[in-house]
Amino acid sequence: MDVTQIRLIVSDFPVVYRFYRDVIGLKPQFETENGPYVAFKPDLGSTLALHSRAELATIIPDLKPGDGDNTLVALRVDDVDEYLAELTSRGASCTDPVVLDGRIKVSYLRDPEGHLLEIQQWLATRTGAAVPPAS
Incomplete structure (x- = not known):
């Protein structure tokens, strides 16, 4: 089995699409501001997709x-x-960053429909191995 993507079901597709493209900075696999579906593939990791609630x-x-x-x-x-400075310059409102377990630094924000996002920076791995770059 393979988890191919995380998909958010959205009511206002254009607004949420622009948030992930313009504020968060994810690159869509194809331009489709009006939906009903789009996938954003980051440099590493899983695909994040949006799907129109009306179509579903x-x-x-x-x-x-x-x-x-x-x-x-x-x-x-x-x-x-550094990333939070970019986000706030684009209009996002984020929580102050905190360090959890001495291993991960996190901040939280919401997209225009209230989905919760965590911005995280790995400070150390559980095993003590070197932290791989995020991009």
Whole structure:
């Protein structure tokens, strides 16, 4: 089995699409500001995709809206502070970074529909091995 992507179901596709492309800085595999689907493939790791709630509701009639707190998308960067400066310059509002377990520095923000994102920087691995670059 292979986990091919994490997909967020969104109501306002153009707004959320522009957030991930323009604020977060992910590159879409193809341009489609009006959806109904797009995938963003980062330099490393899993694909993050957006799918129009309206289109999925035609296939899944009992599709229910979520509150954004049932999932968390973690994005790893080489330098949290540097990336947060970029995000805030693009209009994002992020929590102050904190260090957890002495191994990971994190900050949190929400996309325009309330999905929770974690921006993380690995400071040390569990095994003590060198931390690989995020990009």
